[in-house]
Amino acid sequence: MPESLTPREVFLELVHGVCEERWEEVIELYAEQTHVEHPFHPLAAPALRSLEELRAHFGIGAPPGAYTGHTLRRRPVGITVHETADPEVIVGEFRYEGIVVETGEPFTVPAVFVMRVRDGKIVESRDYLDHLRSAQARGQLDDVLAAVRQHHDS
Numbered sequence: 260m261p262e263s264l265t266p267r268e269v270f271l272e273l274v275h276g277v278c279e280e281r282w283e284e285v286i287e288l289y290a291e292q293t294h295v296e297h298p299f300h301p302l303a304a305p306a307l308r309s310l311e312e313l314r315a316h317f318g319i320g321a322p323p324g325a326y327t328g329h330t331l332r333r334r335p336v337g338i339t340v341h342e343t344a345d346p347e348v349i350v351g352e353f354r355y356e357g358i359v360v361e362t363g364e365p366f367t368v369p370a371v372f373v374m375r376v377r378d379g380k381i382v383e384s385r386d387y388l389d390h391l392r393s394a395q396a397r398g399q400l401d402d403v404l405a406a407v408r409q410h411h412d413s
Contacts, residue, residue, distance in 0.1 A: 263379025266349040267340045270374055273381070274335040274353060282319045289313055290380035297386050301407045328397035331366070333357030347375045347382075355388075359396055366396035 264272065269288055276285040289295075295307040295316075307313050314320055333355045341350040355368040370388035374381055394403040 264376075265379075266347060266374060266376035267342070269376045269379065269381060270340060270349055270351045270372065271338070273372075274338070274351070274355075278333045278335055278355065278357075282314075282317050285317065286310055286313055286319065288381055290377070290382045293380075293382055293384070295381070295384045295386065297388070297390070299387050299390060301390055301403060302410050328399050329362070330360040331357055331396055332360055333366075345375075347377055349374055349376070355393075357396075359398070361398075364396075366392065368392045368396065 273285060273288050276282075276288070289310060291310060293308060293310075293313070295313065297304055307316055334357060335353045336356050338351065338353040341352070343349065351372045351374065353370055355370065356366070358365050368389050369392075370386065372387070373385045375383035391400065391403065394400045
């Protein structure tokens with residue numbers, strides 16, 4: 260039986276897998292029942308609790324043409340992984356940096372992930388990232404800001 264990945268290794272596989280769009284491999288990093296939150300999401304998105312919800316979040320299985328944003332070519336940089344007193348928990352600091360393929364514009368999205376990994380699988384994660392910079396890079400900032408206004412006006 261192969262030894263499971265450490266929390267540090269899982270984090271590194273996750274951020275590189277996202278950048279390389281290896282979605283099925285990314286999904287395999289999560290436990291069947293998980294709890295992934297995005298506390299800084301401008302619309303207070305609900306936690307993702309299953310592999311099915313994670314597949315939808317990453318757009319796996321979406322019909323062709325369903326995604327209407329810009330294409331991003333990115334990589335994780337400035338990675339620092341902090342071990343904690345709890346051997347299951349790490350804090351990963353990094354930035355997604357890259358270019359918008361359609362425009363050639365550079366972008367940077369800072370992030371901090373606080374992850375609990377048990378038996379090589381993510382069972383809990385709080386992903387703090389700059390959703391507005393991400394929306395801007397994807398060409399969706401106006402739509403996100405309109406949704407935020409509507410969300411807070413209702």
